[in-house]
Amino acid sequence: MGSKQSKRSPLKNNPLRGPGQSTDETLQDLLIEKIVFPIIFAVLVVVLAVYHELCATIRATN
Amino acid sequence: MRDYKSYKLGRDGERAVGQSLEELRAFGFSVLHDLLGEGFNLDHALFTNKGIFVIETKTISKPTKGPAVVSFRGKQILVNGYGIDRDPITQVVAQAHWLAEVLQKSTGKQYPVKGVVVFPGWFVEPMPKSIKERAWVLSPKALIGFISHEPVRLKEDEVHMAVYHLSRHIRLPKQD
Numbered sequence: 001m002g003s004k005q006s007k008r009s010p011l012k013n014n015p016l017r018g019p020g021q022s023t024d025e026t027l028q029d030l031l032i033e034k035i036v037f038p039i040i041f042a043v044l045v046v047v048l049a050v051y052h053e054l055c056a057t058i059r060a061t062n
Numbered sequence: 063m064r065d066y067k068s069y070k071l072g073r074d075g076e077r078a079v080g081q082s083l084e085e086l087r088a089f090g091f092s093v094l095h096d097l098l099g100e101g102f103n104l105d106h107a108l109f110t111n112k113g114i115f116v117i118e119t120k121t122i123s124k125p126t127k128g129p130a131v132v133s134f135r136g137k138q139i140l141v142n143g144y145g146i147d148r149d150p151i152t153q154v155v156a157q158a159h160w161l162a163e164v165l166q167k168s169t170g171k172q173y174p175v176k177g178v179v180v181f182p183g184w185f186v187e188p189m190p191k192s193i194k195e196r197a198w199v200l201s202p203k204a205l206i207g208f209i210s211h212e213p214v215r216l217k218e219d220e221v222h223m224a225v226y227h228l229s230r231h232i233r234l235p236k237q238d
Contacts, residue, residue: 017096019080
């Protein structure tokens with residue numbers, strides 16, 4: 001009976017969810033969007049500014 | 063940052079209520095958490111022979127001093143005397159209808175589904191009849207007492223069927 005179904009791995013089904021899982025996922029998204037991304041952007045800007053300054057200094061000394 | 067704190071508080075409240083509901087398995091109850099609907103979610107669903115209960119957790123930070131009391135004015139819920147933005151009773155009643163509809167479509171049976179709003183950590187005054195008829199508003203600890211006073215409405219196999227069908231509804235991947 002239902003040989004096709006019995007071959008299907010139960011791991012392919014979604015697991016049951018835990019309490020507060022949706023809120024936790026929203027929280028993680030918020031953390032990435034509002035905290036992690038701005039920090040990465042700020043660090044990138046600082047790195048570029050330092051690189052630009054270094055290039056200018058090297059050019060001036062040569 | 064305010065959003066972050068309020069989501070964190072909400073998540074912690076849902077987890078705490080979820081853990082207390084897990085303890086009710088000792089009474090032969092079944093519980094499912096975080097059921098996803100279209101654009102909304104049900105925090106918890108409790109399956110008992112007294113009926114099925116959709117539980118919405120409202121976590122509100124308690125004042126540092128003084129009482130933390132949930133009271134009622136007519137059909138409105140007051141938290142330390144103040145109204146709350148969204149009406150959780152309307153919300154949980156809609157969720158209960160949705161769950162009853164899902165079960166009806168899946169099993170062909172009309173299940174009794176009751177909405178419950180819980181306020182973890184707060185003292186909740188007794189509900190007026192006008193609210194009690196629509197949904198219960200309780201502290202999480204009072205839930206088992208309220209359920210025990212209900213008449214038996216479902217046979218054990220009906221409860222198992224509801225849990226099985228809803229678990230399948232959750233677990234089966236969405237067909238695109």
